[in-house]
Amino acid sequence: MNVLDLNWLTIEPHDFELKYYKLLAAQSTFNKNLQDGQLISILDEVEDHLLEMYKIKHRKEEIDVNLRILKGINLDTMSLEYEYPEGDEHVEEMYKLCDKAIDILENIHKNVRVVFRLVERSINITEIPDRKILKKLGYALVKSPGDMMQIYSFKVPSLLTENWKDLHLKYEGETIYDVRAISLFISKVEDESSDYRFFRCSVNSDFDLEERVLPVLKFKLYNHLRTN
Numbered sequence: 535m536n537v538l539d540l541n542w543l544t545i546e547p548h549d550f551e552l553k554y555y556k557l558l559a560a561q562s563t564f565n566k567n568l569q570d571g572q573l574i575s576i577l578d579e580v581e582d583h584l585l586e587m588y589k590i591k592h593r594k595e596e597i598d599v600n601l602r603i604l605k606g607i608n609l610d611t612m613s614l615e616y617e618y619p620e621g622d623e624h625v626e627e628m629y630k631l632c633d634k635a636i637d638i639l640e641n642i643h644k645n646v647r648v649v650f651r652l653v654e655r656s657i658n659i660t661e662i663p664d665r666k667i668l669k670k671l672g673y674a675l676v677k678s679p680g681d682m683m684q685i686y687s688f689k690v691p692s693l694l695t696e697n698w699k700d701l702h703l704k705y706e707g708e709t710i711y712d713v714r715a716i717s718l719f720i721s722k723v724e725d726e727s728s729d730y731r732f733f734r735c736s737v738n739s740d741f742d743l744e745e746r747v748l749p750v751l752k753f754k755l756y757n758h759l760r761t762n
Contacts, residue, residue: 536579537563540586543632550627557635564642568649571742574749577646584639590632653750656739659758662720662732667762672731673723674703674755675716678747679740683711685719686748690731690759698756703748733758 538560539545543553564576669690676684686703709715720732733755741747 537567538579538583540582543587543590543628543635548624548628550624550631554631554634557631557638561638561642565645568642568645571745573646573649573653573742573746575745576642577650577749580639580643580646584636584643587632587636587639590629591636594629594632649746650750650753653739653741653746654754656737656741657747657751657754658736658738659751659754660734660736661758661762662716662734666731669729669731671727671729672733672755673706673719674733674735674751675719676735676737676747676751677711678737678743681711682708683715684708684743688755691756693756693760698753701752701756703752 538556542556564580568576672688672690674686674688676686678684685706685708687706688701688703691697691700709719716734723730723732735751735755737747737751
């Protein structure tokens with residue numbers, strides 16, 4: 535569930551004091567959810583909101599340029615000087631709140647990136663048995679704290695037109711984690727197909743799998759594929 539409606543700033547009623555308190559409440563919820571173990575859901579929503587806020591800010595700058603009236607030339611600086619007609623009070627309040635929202639959301643985004651990097655440092659990826667850079671399919675063998683290993687298949691996204699979020703991990707099952715089990719799994723797959731690459735992914739901390747481990751693993755796998 536979204537913490538804040540995507541169009542919260544522009545929908546009626548245009549009570550910008552109320553909207554500001556809603557923004558502050560959303561900030562508190564985002565920070566609490568981050569402390570409680572969420573990550574990717576916060577990242578996705580905050581990035582969507584930032585995109586909307588920057589669209590509004592860009593439109594204001596575009597509107598200001600279109601509405602400005604040439605006042606004269608500053609001979610000291612040899613630059614043109616403009617004046618702007620007074621705008622609608624509600625519109626001006628919306629733009630002011632938009633700027634505040636950008637500051638708040640950017641700060642939340644910064645906190646999310648700190649946690650993202652923390653999770654990233656806890657994940658180690660090793661390709662086995664060797665690199666097969668032309669293969670377009672892969673398996674990620676994910677070892678979290680414990681004795682079991684989760685198996686995920688994926689298709690290598692286009693590294694030119696797609697990004698890390700386009701790498702989808704499909705859960706295929708789990709097995710005991712040991713060298714023999716890994717070897718048997720790889721042998722079985724290669725007996726049936728030669729189209730796969732294999733990645734052993736060890737997670738050194740007990741993070742939430744869906745919210746933290748798998749999204750960051752996708753990011754690391756994508757960047758590994760780009761450079762290897």
